[in-house]
Amino acid sequence: MKKVLIANRGEIALRIIRAAKELGIKTVVAHSTADEKSLPVLLADEAICIGPPPSGQSYLNIPNLLSAAIVTGADAIHPGYGFLAENATFAEMCRDHGITFIGPTPENMRALGDKATARKVAREAGVPTVPGTDELTSVEEAKRAAQEIGYPVILKASAGGGGRGMRLVHTEEELERAVQQAQEEARAAFGNPAIYLEKYIEEPKHIEIQVLGDGENVIHLWERDCSIQRRHQKLLEEAPSTLPWETRKAIAEAAARLARHVGYVSAGTLEFLVDKEGNFYFIEMNTRIQVEHPVTEMITGIDLVQAQFRIAMGEKLWLKQEEVEVRGHAIEVRVNAEDPEKGFRPSIGKVETLLFPGGPGIRVDSHLYAGYQIPPHYDSLIAKIIAWAPTREEAIKRMERALSETVIEGPGLKTTIPFHQKVLQNAFFRRGAVYTNFVARRMEM
Amino acid sequence: MTPKELKQILQALVEHGVSELTLETPDYKLTVRRGGEVQVVALPQGIAAPAAPPPSLPTPAPTGVSAPGNLAPAAGAPGLEAQEAKGAKEAKDECAGCVEVRAPIVGTFYRAPAPDAPPYVEEGDRVEKGQVLCIIEAMKLMNEIESEVSGIVKKILVKNGEPVEYGQPLFLIQPL
Numbered sequence: 001m002k003k004v005l006i007a008n009r010g011e012i013a014l015r016i017i018r019a020a021k022e023l024g025i026k027t028v029v030a031h032s033t034a035d036e037k038s039l040p041v042l043l044a045d046e047a048i049c050i051g052p053p054p055s056g057q058s059y060l061n062i063p064n065l066l067s068a069a070i071v072t073g074a075d076a077i078h079p080g081y082g083f084l085a086e087n088a089t090f091a092e093m094c095r096d097h098g099i100t101f102i103g104p105t106p107e108n109m110r111a112l113g114d115k116a117t118a119r120k121v122a123r124e125a126g127v128p129t130v131p132g133t134d135e136l137t138s139v140e141e142a143k144r145a146a147q148e149i150g151y152p153v154i155l156k157a158s159a160g161g162g163g164r165g166m167r168l169v170h171t172e173e174e175l176e177r178a179v180q181q182a183q184e185e186a187r188a189a190f191g192n193p194a195i196y197l198e199k200y201i202e203e204p205k206h207i208e209i210q211v212l213g214d215g216e217n218v219i220h221l222w223e224r225d226c227s228i229q230r231r232h233q234k235l236l237e238e239a240p241s242t243l244p245w246e247t248r249k250a251i252a253e254a255a256a257r258l259a260r261h262v263g264y265v266s267a268g269t270l271e272f273l274v275d276k277e278g279n280f281y282f283i284e285m286n287t288r289i290q291v292e293h294p295v296t297e298m299i300t301g302i303d304l305v306q307a308q309f310r311i312a313m314g315e316k317l318w319l320k321q322e323e324v325e326v327r328g329h330a331i332e333v334r335v336n337a338e339d340p341e342k343g344f345r346p347s348i349g350k351v352e353t354l355l356f357p358g359g360p361g362i363r364v365d366s367h368l369y370a371g372y373q374i375p376p377h378y379d380s381l382i383a384k385i386i387a388w389a390p391t392r393e394e395a396i397k398r399m400e401r402a403l404s405e406t407v408i409e410g411p412g413l414k415t416t417i418p419f420h421q422k423v424l425q426n427a428f429f430r431r432g433a434v435y436t437n438f439v440a441r442r443m444e445m
Numbered sequence: 446m447t448p449k450e451l452k453q454i455l456q457a458l459v460e461h462g463v464s465e466l467t468l469e470t471p472d473y474k475l476t477v478r479r480g481g482e483v484q485v486v487a488l489p490q491g492i493a494a495p496a497a498p499p500p501s502l503p504t505p506a507p508t509g510v511s512a513p514g515n516l517a518p519a520a521g522a523p524g525l526e527a528q529e530a531k532g533a534k535e536a537k538d539e540c541a542g543c544v545e546v547r548a549p550i551v552g553t554f555y556r557a558p559a560p561d562a563p564p565y566v567e568e569g570d571r572v573e574k575g576q577v578l579c580i581i582e583a584m585k586l587m588n589e590i591e592s593e594v595s596g597i598v599k600k601i602l603v604k605n606g607e608p609v610e611y612g613q614p615l616f617l618i619q620p621l
Contacts, residue, residue, distance in 0.1 A: 033612055049610040050551050064611060067551040067583040071608030097584075411452065 001076050001313050005069040008080030011367045013040035016078045019305035028072045032058035034375040039367040053377040059083045069099050076100035085288040102312040104266045104287045111262045112285040122282045125261035127254045130281040132198035139176050145197050154200040157186035164189035203435040204273035209255035210296045213264035214317045220256040221296050227434040237292035238331040239299050242432030247278040266311050267304050298330035298388040329395040335383040337374050339414035348376045349413035357402035361388040400424050540599045543617040548609040552583035556605045570598045596620040
């Protein structure tokens with residue numbers, strides 16, 4: 001591998017450039033006209049414009065991206081996250097053109113791509129999933145299933161989403177009426193009364209396991225706790241979690257087993273819900289590098305993006321499971337150009353004053369520079385600030401110190417930093433009492 | 446209009462998803478466009494950015510908001526597309542009033558339909574709207590690029606066999 005085309009933008013494009021430079025691989029950034037003056041474009045060895053601002057015509061434009069790789073002589077493509085990162089067809093087309101796709105195989109992606117298939121594969125590998133039914137045909141069937149699974153259960157519309165047609169049921173007495181209501185709501189909302197039943201996990205933690213595979217061997221790099229979310233958007237992540245050692249080990253081993261079962265190649269993440277008793281349920285796998293990968297890098301000392309490159313070049317895993325050492329605690333906050341005071345509304349503007357934090361244990365992954373105009377076409381992530389310290393308490397203090405140093409200012413520009421400062425001060429957060437509805441319940445946001 | 450007023454207008458456009466606005470007063474005329482697929486844009490002199498901004502940061506983006514009456518299109522303003530391409534400024538300097546034909550896709554530029562065939566056009570040729578000017582090969586497919594105007598080919602900006610990026614100027618055509 002001599003030259004890599006980066007089919008992405010923003011901080012992750014920069015992260016990939018950094019990894020490639022250290023490995024002695026030349027970089028080409030494929031960019032839209034809106035990103036002409038972005039930091040990745042300025043720092044890459046080469047840049048090539050692949051389309052207008054809308055991502056459908058640029059960052060998702062497969063013919064233009066492949067042509068860009070061909071005309072620039074790139075022999076590999078790194079897709080980053082989002083955009084085409086989990087598109088099996090794109091990975092296949094790269095292979096057909098003799099271009100190395102830096103990520104899992106198309107077969108890996110298809111085996112784990114949609115939730116239903118992934119659940120089936122998980123069961124084959126003996127990894128627990130959230131217990132549930134197919135479409136219900138009668139109240140009697142619902143009663144039997146609920147008894148077997150155990151209350152509380154949740155009824156969901158088969159066609160659904162967004163909470164419509166959902167009913168939480170705590171006892172059998174409530175069930176019959178709830179089934180009728182859920183069916184009516186589903187019919188009204190989606191024109192289809194079909195519903196199914198699932199175990200309701202109360203106040204779960206969102207725990208995900210980082211894995212690395214070479215097609216034969218798979219190792220896990222322990223977990224990240226991503227429970228601090230708002231409307232399913234992760235805002236703050238940390239590693240390790242505050243779960244007991246036995247639970248952490250059991251989840252991590254289950255994740256590695258599942259990845260091994262599909263012959264997983266490259267870096268990937270398996271997401272789990274963990275209830276208060278420490279039961280864990282696999283939900284889905286992300287077949288890509290993730291936004292929050294730095295927290296794992298900080299506690300293991302393993303460069304995950306470079307690992308992706310090395311695996312893509314055919315190298316077999318150079319680490320055994322017992323050689324993966326965890327040191328200390330790391331926290332990442334996602335600094336988004338959003339106004340937390342106004343419902344996290346996107347806040348577009350020009351960065352006029354910029355000062356990132358520094359000092360011991362601080363890492364910043366960001367594509368900002370003073371004078372940079374944040375384009376309105378893409379997601380609002382503008383910086384990731386990561387704090388490492390020997391213990392969780394010290395990492396929280398260090399993050400507070402780092403955020404107090406940070407200046408990202410411009411006319412009308414708001415960021416999520418004030419929100420993160422509140423999270424860090426929250427007593428429940430401080431003692432590790434975090435779960436996926438933390439922001440709604442403890443922050444009332 | 447003050448820079449602050451202009452900013453308020455621009456923010457309102459972004460917030461409400463308006464893609465185009467024309468505002469006319471006795472003092473000035475302002476036209477603002479967001480995003481879109483504008484392929485041929487006549488930039489006011491002096492607003493186009495340097496072809497490759499040096500990596501010595503910070504790089505102030507041009508704002509172009511100081512002189513009322515000279516505002517359209519407002520390059521570098523919040524949420525707007527400057528639509529500058531590398532080499533565009535130099536090319537425009539050579540032929541005022543010329544229309545740029547830009548690459549709509551990424552690929553390899555060919556002036557002729559086959560290696561031994563004569564080029565589609567030479568500098569100085571007269572071309573009609575819709576006439577094929579060149580081919581861009583992308584993923585083994587030959588894409589014919591047609592002229593958007595009738596006129597004289599003043600300049601061919603790319604050499605045969607060179608790679609081209611999206612939006613790169615290929616020809617300058619003096620409309621007739």
